[in-house]
Amino acid sequence: MPYPEMKGRVVLVTGGASGLGLAAGQSFAREGAHVVLADLRAEHAVAEAARIGAGHLGLGGDVSSESDVATLVDTTLARYGRLDVLINSAGIPDSFKPTLDQDVADFRRLVDIHLSGTYMMCKAAAPQMLRQGRGAMINLSSVAGVLGLARRNAYSAAKAGIGMMTRTLGCEWAAQGIRVNAIAPGYMLTPFMQKLVDDGKLDAGLVRRRTPAGRLGSAQHIADAMLFLASDSAEFITGVTLPVDGGYMAWGAVGDAYTGPLN
Numbered sequence: 001m002p003y004p005e006m007k008g009r010v011v012l013v014t015g016g017a018s019g020l021g022l023a024a025g026q027s028f029a030r031e032g033a034h035v036v037l038a039d040l041r042a043e044h045a046v047a048e049a050a051r052i053g054a055g056h057l058g059l060g061g062d063v064s065s066e067s068d069v070a071t072l073v074d075t076t077l078a079r080y081g082r083l084d085v086l087i088n089s090a091g092i093p094d095s096f097k098p099t100l101d102q103d104v105a106d107f108r109r110l111v112d113i114h115l116s117g118t119y120m121m122c123k124a125a126a127p128q129m130l131r132q133g134r135g136a137m138i139n140l141s142s143v144a145g146v147l148g149l150a151r152r153n154a155y156s157a158a159k160a161g162i163g164m165m166t167r168t169l170g171c172e173w174a175a176q177g178i179r180v181n182a183i184a185p186g187y188m189l190t191p192f193m194q195k196l197v198d199d200g201k202l203d204a205g206l207v208r209r210r211t212p213a214g215r216l217g218s219a220q221h222i223a224d225a226m227l228f229l230a231s232d233s234a235e236f237i238t239g240v241t242l243p244v245d246g247g248y249m250a251w252g253a254v255g256d257a258y259t260g261p262l263n
């Protein structure tokens with residue numbers, strides 16, 4: 001247990017039924033935290049929380065609904081009486097359509113879930129963290145929030161917004177003990193990413209060539225970074241977006257970043 005201070009802390013994870021959110025929940029639970037997995041897919045959240053073990057909770061809720069967001073936080077507080085870590089991992093992929101074929105309703109939905117959802121969750125969690133005089137929030141940005149990816153308008157704009165909102169909230173609450181940071185994952189092999197590969201929207205070989213590390217990351221890589229950012233070891237870190245991407249965003253040269261074998 002590298003972070004013994006996590007024992008007994010309460011961690012609320014949106015998008016907790018799958019991928020990065022689930023890996024985060026499992027990792028914080030291993031450190032002794034009480035974990036609340038919240039997800040649109042309630043039955044999956046409940047099942048995964050039960051699989052983690054006794055003392056954890058699965059809840060259904062839509063982060064783009066203000067009343068659901070309030071219920072998620074209220075239910076967490078009713079059960080555990082405190083909230084130490086909020087992880088905003090709920091999300092859906094972009095349409096990948098050319099701009100002229102994009103549907104404005106889809107654009108709004110993406111922004112609602114990623115950006116407004118993150119905003120509403122932070123806003124709802126903050127009063128309790130302010131009362132405690134301590135708390136950590138971790139938002140999910142993306143390489144798409146920093147680099148320009150064609151046909152990813154809504155997703156990229158939302159992720160860039162999350163990066164900036166992480167700074168504004170981090171500045172607003174720094175003196176009151178709440179730290180707000182983000183992680184910008186590169187290409188991590190989660191169900192989200194596997195579906196993009198399976199649907200032919202993403203070429204895993206090309207991604208590996210473009211990534212200095214030469215491979216896709218794992219959900220555990222992100223969970224490990226979340227644990228650090230939420231821990232007391234990161235006490236003086238706030239407002240940052242940390243890339244966890246095998247060097248993807250650091251690469252600026254022409255040509256492949258990785259030229260080794262692909263199998």
Ligand SMILES: NC(=O)c1ccc[n+]([C@@H]2O[C@H](COP(=O)([O-])OP(=O)(O)OC[C@H]3O[C@@H](n4cnc5c(N)ncnc54)[C@H](O)[C@@H]3O)[C@@H](O)[C@H]2O)c1
Nearest residue numbers: 015018019020039040062063090091142185187188190192
């Ligand atoms: N996997 C990657 O490589 C990668 C890279 C960059 C950023 N991200 C971001 O990380 C986050 C998690 O991605 P993942 O790969 O774990 O995806 P995932 O699809 O495995 O999990 C996302 C979860 O969010 C839930 N969800 C979707 N809409 C919701 C809503 N409105 N309210 C509540 N829950 C909702 C889904 O049901 C799902 O369980 C997303 O924000 C994604 O954009 C992922």
